[in-house]
Amino acid sequence: MNRVCWWLIVHLCILPVRGRKSGAKYEQIWTEEGSPFTIAHEKLVHGLSAAFAEGGYGDVVVRHAMSYSDPSIQSAFKDLAGEGCSHVVVLPLYPQSAHSTTGSVHDGVERAVKKTGWKGTYDFIDNYHDNPMYIKALAASIKHAGFDPESDDQLLLSFHSIPLKDIEAGDTYELQTGASSLQIASELGIDRKRWTIGYQCRFDKGREWLSPYTTEVLARWAEAREGRVFFVCPGFAVDCLETIYDIGAELKPFYEEKAREAGNPIGDGDFVYVPCLDRSKAHAKVLFDVTIPYVKERIDG
Structure with a gap:
């Protein structure tokens, strides 16, 4: 779309x-x-800084930035330059990359580099969807929430949806969500009948979006009612509006309503939301494991 038209639509209608x-x-x-x-992001900065210090890399400076809020990516680069940094490792907190998420961060980084006159270099980590520590941390969080691999508990892995047009243009997001889900299920030791993938948070209804939609899965499971439902969002690093509000105020009530309509009323513990890794020490360790190879390459040789 023409840039001027898009700007007007965004600022006069959408925002x-x-x-x-x-x-x-x-x-x-x-x-x-x-x-x-x-x-959560501020806590992660402290956690990751501590992990680097414990690993013998106390000189590493950790900062967080937002694409559409403060602190901005541009301000982060200015801050890092002021700290005397000559190289930056950029890690978008999207385990599975997509044009609309990781791609937009990359664009933001390039703009920040130009506007700040950044003289150093930077590495950009595209994704960490199959990082072993990330997979183990998620599996552990699911078990910690009460999921029993030996029972009839069901696991719904819900990711943010993206337009199908992006996939047709070469976006590998769907492949990455599938790979992450397979590895999480394998780590838990459950077969294919016990888990499935759903996609939530469509931005609009004027385009085709990646499916099956999470609501479709929940409706089907509410009718079948084979066991407790454990709802996890592996693509969200930190709990946000799409998890805290959408799941608690919209998706859980939707599941409960569909179950009642099917004559399968559920109890308080039959729908369990598994929180994101969020500000936990386990999450800081995951991010350390993802970034340390790039740090070692620059510092150790």
Whole structure:
């Protein structure tokens, strides 16, 4: 679309409407600390910094940045330059890369490099969807939430959907979500009948989006009612509006309603949301494991 037309649509139509809707939802998930999304990232910075220090790389400076909020990617590069850094390792917190997520971060980094006059170099980590520690951490979090591999518990791995047009253009996101899911199921030791993939958070209904949609899976499972449902979002590094609000206020009630309609009312413990790795020490260790090869290459030789 013409850049001027797109800018007008975004700023006059999309952002005002989505801003009001998101603001109303954020009021319901806000904490005493502030935005759970922001706080989690700040905690991760401290956790990852500590992991580097414990690993003998205490000189590594860790900062976080946002694509559409503060601190911005540009401000992060300025800050790192002020700290005397000559090389940056950029890790988008999207385990599975997509044109619309990781790709947009890459564009943002390139703009920041140009606008700040960054003189150093940088590495860009495209994804970590099959990192062994990431897989093990997710499997452990699922078990910690109460999932029993020896029971009839069912596992729904729900990812953010993307337009099919992106996949047709070469986006490998679907392949990566599938690979992550297979490895998580393998780590848990469960067969294919016990788990499935769903896609949530369609931006609009004017395009074809990657499916099956999470709501379709939940409706089918509500009718069948074969066991407890454990809902996990492997593609979300940190809990956010799409997990805290959408699952608790929309998807769980949707599942409960469909179960009642099918004559299969459920109890309080029959739908379990497994939190993201979020601010946990396990998550900091995952990010350390993903980034340390790039750090070692620059520092050790």
